[in-house]
Amino acid sequence: MLEKLFKLSENKTDVRTEVIAGVTTFLTMAYIIFVNPAILSETGMDRGAVFVATCLAAAIGCFIMGIVANYPIAQAPGMGLNAFFTYSVVFGMGYTWQVALAAVFVSGLLFILLSVFKIREWIIHSIPMSLRTGISAGIGLFLAFIALQGSGIVGDNPATLVSIGSVTSVQAILAAVGFFITIALVHRGFKAAVMIAILIVTVLGILFGDVQYHGVFSMPPSIAPTFMQLDFSAIFEVGMISVVFAFLFVDLFDTAGTLVGVATKADLIKEDGKLPRLNRALLADSTATSVGALLGTSNTTSYIESVSGVSAGGRTGLTAVVVGILFLLALFFSPLAGMIPAYATSGALFYVAILMMSGLVSIDWRDLTEAAPVVVTCLLMPLTYSIADGIALGFIAYAAIKGLSGKGRExxxxxxxxxxxFALKFAFA
Incomplete structure (x- = not known):
């Protein structure tokens, strides 16, 4: 059955290799079951329900990707998108988390339509690579800023808005220790580096009396507090339309980049440069996003950490299915997830920020008409505390600079x- 469903022999792999690859991928991305509830619960969402929604959305996305698209690419609620959900839409714009979930659901439906009618390729190919890179790097800076705030390393200041925080506090010190451990373990090749660092910091928090031990295993908590709690009352407001677009836009390019990167590593790209079953993969991603919103979590997306599983030999959707099964098993670790303090995830956020900013190396810094809009996008996301505004200002800067520089045709x-x-939105919204 597995041979017929996943074409193992055709892809020069076997069940044992795919299972090992699936376990490897899960270990590299399992940190999301701790980080996502920590971020989304700041909006008032029930942390236990978000934990369940995270595991279920990830499992559903992995199963669809594995069985329908037959790709060794795992899915889960995306980093950056959860930060946009919490800090931009709920805190920054004042919407409730129920309205934000409705925006995620609609963005997933739009993503499905773009995939079905093959409009996605036109959108991706029409947006300059420098802007795409700037958006990713900007989200990375935004995550880094959130990590520094959450750990207390950066604090408030009435005169300068931000300043150095209480760097000698237990929280700040343990957050720094977590980051250092993460980088050291990644450098040494540990597959579960991020998760190990989070657990070490949590244990240290217990030893220092800052975290209360509540156990490790239990039956999954109820998902009722977030299940089907979407509120569509504000979905057609001008501000919310831009939010839906931002969810869609970031998810679109995040997914496209991951698919290309992982498929290249796995030698799945055809000689003509095209990805086989691309639309199936995109439908898996977009469907998981809409289902995840119904369950109670932000956008589900493809994870670049899937490269670790591919490096371990994963070549088919069986790898993704194994990851999905492990996410279901993770449902029984809710007490452990509930104990994770915010500062324990700060190191993970900072590490992810570094990965997202690494693409800046591809920017042609000698061409200011390309480099300047990237810097605008990167800096204004954390400084305006809004991913959506950073994207909007980046587009305006790109068009204005190119036009005034005589490169309007580019x-x-x-x-x-x-x-x-976007300019009209800022002028009249």
Whole structure:
């Protein structure tokens, strides 16, 4: 059955190799079951329910990706997108988490339509690579800022807005220790480096009396507090339309980049440069996002950590299915997830930020018309505390700089349109 479903022989792999690859991928991304509830619960969402929603959305996404698309690519609620959900939409714009979930659901439906009608390729190809890189790096900086705030290393200051925090506090010290351990373990090749670091910091928090021990195993908590709690009352407001677009936009490019990166590593790209079963993979991603919103979590997306499983030999969807099964087993670790303090996940956030910023090396810094919009996008996301505003200002800067520099023809029509729309939003919204 497995041979027929996943074409193991055709892809020069076997069940044992795929299982090992699935376990490897899960260990590298399992930190999301701790980090996602920690971030989303700040909005008032029930932490236990978000934990369950995270595991279920990840499992569903993995099963669809594995069985329908037959790709060794795992899925789970995405980093950056959960931060946008909490800090931009709920805290920054004042919407309830129920409205934010409705925006995630709608963005998933739009993603499905874009995939079905093959509009996705046009959108991706029409947005300059420098802007895509700037968006990813900007989200990375935003995550780093959140990590520093959550750990207390960066604090408030009435005169300068931010300043050095209480760096000698237990929380700040343990957050720094977690980050150092994460980097050291990653450098030494530990597959579960991020998760190990989070658990070490949590144990240290217990020893220092800052965290209360509540056990490790139990039956999964109820998902009722977040299940089907979507509120569509504000979905057609001008501000919310831009939020839906931002969810869609970030998820779109995050997914595309991951699919290409993992498929290249696994030698799945055809000689003509195209990905086989691409639409199936995109439908898996978008369907998981909509289902995840119904369960009670932010956008589900493809994880670049899947490369670790591919490096271990994973070549088919069986790898993704194994990851999905492990996420279901993780449902029984809810007491452990509930104990994880915010500062224990700060190191993970900072590490992810580094990964997201690494793409800046591909920018042509000698061409200021390319480099300047990237810097605008990167800096204004954390400084405005809004991923959506950072994206909007990046588009406006790209079109304006290129146009005034005599390079207006290099700007795709879609970028001109979006730049005008964003400018009008700032002027009249």
């Amino acid at each position: 700007v795709p029509a879609s970028v001109w349109v979006l730049a005008v729309v």
